[in-house]
Amino acid sequence: MPRQKITTPEIIGIAINIFRNNGYHGTSMARLAKACGLMKGSFYNHFTSKEDILLVTIKSLNDYLNERIFKIAYDNELMPGERLQKMLDKLSHVLRSDQGGCLVGNMTLELYNSSNEFKACLEKYFQDWLNAFVHVFSEKYKSKKALKLAQLSIQEFEGAVMMGRIFKNDELIKDTIQNITARV
């Protein structure tokens, strides 16, 4: 057996960037493989299919955000406004427009109608995000209003990341974060 060239987690990190910049159908197995220094046939030792790669990749990103960012929503040592600010700052680094923006947002528009497994995976990602924001807004608002503000904030943030590709203006994401944090 030849030595292992790359680990599955390393592949996932590369796949995130290629998928979010080029879309699902715009990314071929050959292209993914080349970026990993492999031949496309070798990919099937790590994943069962192309669809599997994307699903694993999204779940991995989902886990990362839960552990590193959304957890902050429940940190009682910080004020609600500080939690929101900290989460949004971190999100703006992970979901940078000039790096292709939000993988899951992009995939939602491309694949939402394609399969129930994708749909469930995409919805879980946004549900976890929503839960975190609702928790923070709940400290100041009643549950119905908190839900509405959380949805509105995610909408605005995703819009900023998405349109950042067209309007090359770094200030806009900052303004969006400011508008959101001003609510709590």
Add this chain to the structure above:
Amino acid sequence: MPRQKITTPEIIGIAINIFRNNGYHGTSMARLAKACGLMKGSFYNHFTSKEDILLVTIKSLNDYLNERIFKIAYDNELMPGERLQKMLDKLSHVLRSDQGGCLVGNMTLELYNSSNEFKACLEKYFQDWLNAFVHVFSEKYKSKKALKLAQLSIQEFEGAVMMGRIFKNDELIKDTIQNITARV
């Protein structure tokens, strides 16, 4: 010659809906053809290629919005706030989330890095939108601030349309419109 089954403008109307619901790569020529009651070979009498169909479709939507919606920005018989409100109401009907949202927003995420011709086409669409909104905000704000608010408003609106697919909540687009119109 058999009689003409469908006109090119009719095809464009159908193509908009299929593309925005299923994405560019997720839409095959056969599927487009079937929806038009044609065989896929017949499509090449109307368009030179699949890429051509999308470009013509986007340009057609662009023209429609310019003539029917963005024109309102320059209607001196209405107050600036009324113009903004009227445009946003009309946009929310044309770009409904439950109909696949904004074709051009969706295509931006899928195809922005694929070809310069697409990129130019997508950018023109948003530029025309931006010009209209900047014009309205300019009645109350200085040019730099007007530009910023126009970009922010488009971001928020696109975000609302996009996330409307995930959060099935009709109130959110209304809240977004209210936030935008409150600025002028």
Add this chain to the structure above:
DNA sequence: GTCTATATCAAGATAGAC
């Protein structure tokens, strides 16, 4: 202008050697 082939090609996936 539409149809029925068909050419062509790209891409996902598999088999078997090393």
Add this chain to the structure above:
DNA sequence: GTCTATCTTGATATAGAC
């Protein structure tokens, strides 16, 4: 675990009859 080679499919596009 990776490679080369190959299978198979689905999709764009073309040719030519009606």
